[in-house]
Amino acid sequence: MKCPYCGFEDLKVIDSRPVDDKTKRRRECTRCGERFTTYEAVEIPLLMVEKRDGSVQLFDKAKLINGIVSAIKKRPVSAEKITEIANYVENYYANALRTVARSTEIGELVLDRLRDIDPVSYIRFASVYKDFTDVDSFVAAISEFDKKDKTEDISEI
Numbered sequence: 001m002k003c004p005y006c007g008f009e010d011l012k013v014i015d016s017r018p019v020d021d022k023t024k025r026r027r028e029c030t031r032c033g034e035r036f037t038t039y040e041a042v043e044i045p046l047l048m049v050e051k052r053d054g055s056v057q058l059f060d061k062a063k064l065i066n067g068i069v070s071a072i073k074k075r076p077v078s079a080e081k082i083t084e085i086a087n088y089v090e091n092y093y094a095n096a097l098r099t100v101a102r103s104t105e106i107g108e109l110v111l112d113r114l115r116d117i118d119p120v121s122y123i124r125f126a127s128v129y130k131d132f133t134d135v136d137s138f139v140a141a142i143s144e145f146d147k148k149d150k151t152e153d154i155s156e157i
């Protein structure tokens with residue numbers, strides 16, 4: 001980074017604080033003494049989503065949050081938890097250095113988190129994401145959850 005006033009490259013950070021999802025830094029040029037502010041965002045690489053029908057679209061975090069919000073309707077799940085789940089999905093691919101995700105895989109990641117947070121929201125989200133075509137598959141998902149629940153009970157004894 002260069003000083004915007006004189007172009008010198010030796011800058012001193014005199015203050016640093018988070019603002020929204022960015023870091024605000026106050027810098028001072030060691031040559032001319034001018035001060036200026038920068039906002040630096042953590043770089044999240046673009047993520048493309050391959051849908052079931054084979055089409056590709058850009059990962060839309062707002063859309064994902066929308067989906068989670070409708071699944072948790074009237075359930076005791078905080079906005080903080082929703083953001084946490086969406087960030088988890090985003091970071092999952094960023095950390096794995098992957099730029100392409102399958103929509104079904106994103107659904108599974110959300111389900112993994114929802115399962116522990118709220119069982120009712122889990123079932124609701126599953127019904128949307130797994131595209132249940134009949135009652136049997138819906139019941140199967142519910143019993144899958146019940147099974148896991150019982151296993152946990154046993155492990156606690």
Ligand SMILES: [Zn+2]
Pocket residue numbers: 003004005006007008029030031032033034
């Ligand atoms: Zn300068």
